[in-house]
Amino acid sequence: MVAERPTGPSFTPEEAFDALYAYAAPALVHQTYLLTGRRRLSREAVEHAFHYAWQHWPEVAVDRDPAGWVRATAYEYALSPWHRLRRVHRHPDAPPTEAGRRALLAALLELPPPYRRTVLLYDGLGLDLPDTAAETEASTPAAANRLLHARTVIGQRVPELAHPDALHRRLGALASEAPTATLADARTVRTRSERHARLWTRTALAVTAALIGVTAFTAATAPTQYLPVHAPGETVSGVPMRGGSPKLTPRDRELQKMLGDQPHHGPERLIPDAQ
Template sequence: MSRSTADSASSVPLPTPKERRRLREALALSEEEVAEAMGVTRATVRSWETGRSAPRGRKREAYAKLLGTPGPTDLVRPEAEPPAEPRAQAQEHSQQPQPQPQPQASAAGNVRPRAAVKRAAKPPRAPSPAPAISPGPARKGPSKPPERLRPVAAEAPAEPAAPAEPAAPAGPAQPPALTPEEAFDALYAYAAPGLVHQTYLLTGRRRLSREAVEYAFHHAWQRWPEVAVDADPVGWVRATAYEYALSPWHRFRRAHRHPDAPPTEANRRALLGALLELPPSYRRTVLLYDGLGLDLPETAAETEASTPAAANRLLHARAVLGRRIPELAEPEALHRCLSALVAEAPTATLLPARAVRAGSERRTRGWTRAVLGVTAALIVVTGFTAATAPTRYIPVNAPGEAVDGVPVRGGPQKLSPEDLELRDKLRAEPNPGPERLVPAVG
């Protein structure tokens, strides 16, 4: 593969991670089938759908065709002019009736993984609806999140018309392009108050909810080139805030060890208490689906779970809430109650967007300086050690030292009275002859 071909394959546009998952489920393909067709593992396909990584080269082009995204050859198709001699034959051949293409199989589940790549070059079929939750009717309300903010891109200036043609009437003036600071401020003003209220419903702690939203917007400003082109910037910030707020490490902090005082209204107090008794993943799933109105694939993608797992979590959460509050046993009643609770006007006081941007930049500078300082200290210590370390081994002979004090008591043990008597007898009666060794009788 030449360099130009590799560059064109690497520049194939791919849908967003959530859209990749939705398109795969619309084609009735599992992660194992896509992994087998692409020649990768299931974990790699999951990382593509969660946004942790992206395919490259020929795998990127094949993955785009598998999902139905046009590749570089589909975007521009220059038509080559046929030669002059066979042009007449081509015209006669075009006048003949062409055979109609055979319709594709309607059942997407019968498509084999190897045939999926071949079928990807053809136009994709209309996506099938998301799987519905079995107990209870389907929820009513918006199936998509609220209107998303996107920075308005400046359009390229139109080429001047030819002098012979009359000039076209000028259309309405386009709004000026937003600077990164203005786009971030607009996103913060639009989404921050509601996210603080949603995070409070998840944790029951007002201070922690404000801290989580500020943390999420700090990271959003640090990765603003990525967030600005995201199809759902509010969802990007919401996922970061939820992850931070539901972290289990906050239970070791004294300020966030216990939830705040419950509200005075009996209905809200009962619902908030029942929500806090659910596991964090179940709590987050029911809030996204029944509170914000996301559909099941989007809820599963944001919680980084499979669609069946998200459906089971939702069913379990509904069952627990129905047992705690009998009035909310029906899915429609729970959806109306949670939607009204999420749609309440937030009352939290937040920092201005400029302060959040300044705090993010200050934190980035602080971490950068700390890393540079530690790196410089390690370099200095390593250099000093290398300069002062000996180049060869020098044995050390310890000089002799005088020992002071009384030495340790040694020698034989203390004599018994019989030994003392025998010693005195031997001293009193010296006998140098051999008779000394003969014991006396009686």
């Protein structure tokens, strides 16, 4: 299901973004809740997706399905495993009070995230299989296998939804319900996005300046040539330490004394002339 693009020759970027936000944001909050079981996380995911969309608006504005572009970003954020490390998102919200809705949501949350997303796109939103595969970054056969597995699991948990038509009707009605979440207005979302972008730009500039400063300081203080470090001498068994005269053995002393007592023995040509 491809949404009509709210852009046109008479729309400014702000007006086009606001129209897309009003059209897609409320439904996206409800859909991400079905994916996560967490209302606060669903609102956070949708706001993040529209922040990202406004920062990349030239790309989003020319996309054939701007609502699908934002939906994919919101789903990716909502299903990120890093949220499990955050205490506020560690556990799902209290389940719905209505038995059928509670059983279907529990069955959905038992599925691995890619299977959950596939069945919501295909049976909940009515996308065809190639579009579902493309949005979930899977091949068409892989998306079909995920869909069949998800339907089997849901049918086992909720027997009245074992038939694909029954699941399609129930999940489609649930996904199209009017959301009750209160969202910030589009102008506030755009302002927050711009503020967030400026903050990241300043942070990147500060980090870059710090790296340049550290590099310059290192270049100015580093030695210009290699200065080898001489290790202190150590005694090695059988090898005398370098530096100074070696210690003479008794045999060496005997030979030294003999050479000193008889210095002129030998051929005369080797005796220096005293004159």
